[in-house]
Amino acid sequence: MPEVKEKKTADIKKEADEIKCPVKRALYYIDEFLVGPMCGKCFPCEMGTYEAAVRLRNIISGMGDKADLAAIKKIADEMLLTSRCKRGKDTAQFILEWMATGAYTAHIGGKCPERECKVFVEYRIIPEKCTMCGLCKEACKYNAIVGEKAVPYLSGFLPFEIRQKRCHKSGECIKVCPVDAIEIVDAIEIVDAIEIIDIEAREEAKV
Numbered sequence: 001m002p003e004v005k006e007k008k009t010a011d012i013k014k015e016a017d018e019i020k021c022p023v024k025r026a027l028y029y030i031d032e033f034l035v036g037p038m039c040g041k042c043f044p045c046e047m048g049t050y051e052a053a054v055r056l057r058n059i060i061s062g063m064g065d066k067a068d069l070a071a072i073k074k075i076a077d078e079m080l081l082t083s084r085c086k087r088g089k090d091t092a093q094f095i096l097e098w099m100a101t102g103a104y105t106a107h108i109g110g111k112c113p114e115r116e117c118k119v120f121v122e123y124r125i126i127p128e129k130c131t132m133c134g135l136c137k138e139a140c141k142y143n144a145i146v147g148e149k150a151v152p153y154l155s156g157f158l159p160f161e162i163r164q165k166r167c168h169k170s171g172e173c174i175k176v177c178p179v180d181a182i183e184i185v186d187a188i189e190i191v192d193a194i195e196i197i198d199i200e201a202r203e204e205a206k207v
Contacts, residue, residue, distance in 0.1 A: 007036040009090045020114040022098040023107055027056040029094060037087050045088035048075040052095065059107045062119040069104055110188035118169045122187045123162050129181035130160055136173035136182060142166050145173060 016029040030053045040046045052075045055068040072095065079092035098104075106113050112120040125136070125145075134149030137160065144167040147160030162173075162182075174182045 007032060009033065009037055009087050009094075012036065013090075013094060016094075019116070021112055021116040022101045022103040023056060023059055023112070024116055026095055026098045027053060027060060029091070030056065033087075033091055038091075039085065039087070042082070042084045042088065044075075044079050044082045045084075045091070048079050049091065051075055059104065060117050060119070062107075062110075062117075064108055066108060069099075069108060072104070073099060111186050115184050115186070120187055121169065121184050122164055123167055123169055123173065124183050124185050125160050125162055126181045126183060127159055129179050131179055131181070132157055132160060133178065134160075135176040135178065136160065139172045139176045140170075141172070142168050142170075144168070 012029050012032045015032070016025045019025040019028055030049050034049055034053070038045060038049065052072050055064070055072050055075075058064040058068050076092040076095040076099070079088050080096070083089050083092065103113050107117065107120070110120060115121045132147065132150035134147070137145040137147060137149075144163050145160060146158070146163060148157040150157050174184075
């Protein structure tokens with residue numbers, strides 16, 4: 001059998017840098033580090049990276065808070081000072097570099113600046129641009145898109161829309177749309193807009 005070479009931290013970093021979101025980038029790096037070059041000989045590196053991975057998953061899933069940010073920062077700082085080898089120190093440095101982008105804080109606030117973390121985004125069909133061709137509905141294997149394909153001799157079609165509870169955000173609909181009528185928006189903006197509408201409705205009811 002051919003010998004499988006162990007990845008170096010530089011190789012993992014290069015792969016991780018292909019991921020746009022710094023939080024997902026850090027998680028990918030740590031996961032690969034844990035199964036590869038980490039030797040496990042010193043406590044800060046062995047336990048710290050496991051804990052950092054747990055905290056990063058919290059953030060990516062939308063359940064993260066400031067305590068997670070503080071914990072990751074503390075772990076990286078301690079690894080940088082106390083890890084016995086260059087691999088652990090490099091890992092800590094990479095984590096701190098990615099934290100400095102501000103993306104971690106943005107995630108805690110409900111946004112993924114790169115819109116790569118699915119929990120923070122929604123796919124929306126722009127009615128004004130949609131030609132009702134039906135290609136997006138055909139491409140969606142999760143049956144998350146409803147609507148009626150337009151035909152020349154009929155009118156009154158049900159407009160196309162995406163049912164968010166069914167949407168897996170695979171991006172297949174965007175790939176096939178010929179007029180760029182599907183956009184990715186921040187989910188928090190939708191929530192804020194709904195809250196504003198509710199407040200306005202309550203104010204009108206008082207009048």
